[in-house]
Amino acid sequence: xxxxxxxxxxxxxxARLRAGDAGAFRDVVRHHHPAMVxxxxxxxxxxxxxxxxxxxxWLAVVRxxxxxxxxxxxxxxxxxxxxxxxxxRGGREQRTEPSADPTGExxxxxxxxxxxSRFTGPPGHGAWAQPVxxxxxxPAVAQESAEALEAVAATLRQMPLQRRQVMVLRxxxxxxxxxxxxVLGISEGNQRVLLHRARVQVRAGLExxxxxx
Amino acid sequence: VRLRRRPxxxxxxxxxxxxxxxxxxxxxLARAVERHLAGCPNCRAFVEQVxxxxxxxxxxPPEEVGDDVLDALTRAFEExxxxxxxxPRAAP
Numbered sequence: 001x002x003x004x005x006x007x008x009x010x011x012x013x014x015a016r017l018r019a020g021d022a023g024a025f026r027d028v029v030r031h032h033h034p035a036m037v038x039x040x041x042x043x044x045x046x047x048x049x050x051x052x053x054x055x056x057x058w059l060a061v062v063r064x065x066x067x068x069x070x071x072x073x074x075x076x077x078x079x080x081x082x083x084x085x086x087x088x089r090g091g092r093e094q095r096t097e098p099s100a101d102p103t104g105e106x107x108x109x110x111x112x113x114x115x116x117s118r119f120t121g122p123p124g125h126g127a128w129a130q131p132v133x134x135x136x137x138x139p140a141v142a143q144e145s146a147e148a149l150e151a152v153a154a155t156l157r158q159m160p161l162q163r164r165q166v167m168v169l170r171x172x173x174x175x176x177x178x179x180x181x182x183v184l185g186i187s188e189g190n191q192r193v194l195l196h197r198a199r200v201q202v203r204a205g206l207e208x209x210x211x212x213x
Numbered sequence: 214v215r216l217r218r219r220p221x222x223x224x225x226x227x228x229x230x231x232x233x234x235x236x237x238x239x240x241x242l243a244r245a246v247e248r249h250l251a252g253c254p255n256c257r258a259f260v261e262q263v264x265x266x267x268x269x270x271x272x273x274p275p276e277e278v279g280d281d282v283l284d285a286l287t288r289a290f291e292e293x294x295x296x297x298x299x300x301p302r303a304a305p
Contacts, residue, residue, distance in 0.1 A: 020294030022287050029286055034276035051282075058286050062293050114227045125222040132258040136265045144272045152269045171270040177235065188237070196231035202266040203259075 010074055017065055029058060032075060036082050038168045039184075042161040043083070043090035053089050057082040072182075075175075079183045113200040135211035148206065155205030159198060166191055167198035218245045226256045230263050 016024040033054060040050035040057075060081050068077055112124075119126025135141060141148045156164060165184060169175045181191050218241055221229075226249050232238050233246050250257050 020291070022291055025290045026283060026287055029283060030278050031275075033278045033282070055282065055286065059289055062290050112224070112228065114224070116224075119224045121222065121224075124224060126224040128223050128255040132255040132262075134258050136258065136262045141265055141269070144269055148269055149273055152266065153273060156270075156273075167270065171267050172273055174271065192231055192235060192237060195235075196228070199231060199263050199266050199270075200227070202270060203262045206262065206266060206269070 011070075014065075014068070014070065014074060025062075028074075032078060033058075035168050035173050036079065039079065039165050040082060040086040042165040043086035045090075049089065050086070053086045054082065057085050060085070073179075076179055076183060083183055083185070113197045114204075133207070135207060135209075138211040141206065141211055147209075148211075151206050151209050152202055155202045159201055163194040163198040163201070166194040167202070170195055171199070218242065221245050221249045223249075223253060223256050226250070226253070227259055230260055234260075234263070 013024060013028070017028070036054045036057065037047070037050050040053045041047060044050050044053060057078065061078055064081070068074070072080070116123065116126070118129060120129040121127050139145070156167070159167070166180060166186075169180045169183070170177065177188060177191055177195075180186075181188055184191075186194075226246055229238060229242070229246055233243060236243075238246065250260065
């Protein structure tokens with residue numbers, strides 16, 4: 001469900017929010033809150049803290065709406081506030097807690113996303129050791145069954161947080177790479193590395209279910 | 214001058230899939246990926262499976278926001294608007 005499909009819708013939505021339309025506000029919260037929690041989780045140590053950061057962000061949004069100039073989209077503005085708050089919070093906690101996440105994985109572009117054991121031949125230049133099973137033709141996958149969706153959701157729950165941030169925004173929320181890079185403060189290249197590793201991990205999670213075999 | 218790239222190996226192709234799907238590869242390299250895919254059913258299956266992963270991720274049902282959270286935030290929104298952020302509504 002798109003909260004604001006185009007610029008006109010966005011202007012209209014903004015006008016309703018500024019006029020105090022609580023229904024419009026609830027729609028915006030419903031639409032963005034879950035993805036915001038997942039993004040915040042990339043910076044803080046627990047889901048509970050992420051929820052707090054997101055709630056604080058909504059309060060900052062409410063107070064800031066009149067000053068929002070509309071240079072960025074509303075969602076970019078909201079998520080930029082979120083990331084700033086989550087980073088500030090994460091930084092505070094890292095002084096008292098052992099480092100929660102940092103996988104630092106954006107730097108790992110050189111690490112293979114598919115295990116080398118799947119290939120035969122010269123290292124880095126191998127061919128598939130076994131044929132790749134055609135499980136993507138299985139009706140459960142092709143028709144987006146509840147079971148296939150749950151397999152994807154399960155992989156996302158266990159995914160390293162940085163790559164999950166990127167996949168949530170790109171593939172679940174349908175953001176552009178530019179928006180994701182702006183909000184998360186990462187380069188296009190790192191964004192693609194993280195997205196690739198996330199997608200390949202989801203693919204591996206589906207493969208592990210052994211569809212059709 | 215057209216440089217013919219050496220053929221890519223499967224293990225190289227799988228690492229280029231997202232860059233390829235995003236249209237982020239230089240033209241020569243994108244062509245090399247296409248040439249490899251044309252002759253490699255295994256890598257074609259891999260690409261189809263990455264596409265399936267994307268499609269399924271896009272189809273995930275949205276998570277729900279708890280009513281308690283939604284209500285608390287709505288109250289904060291209403292209080293802000295009733296409490297002076299806005300000029301009072303004109304009396305009829």
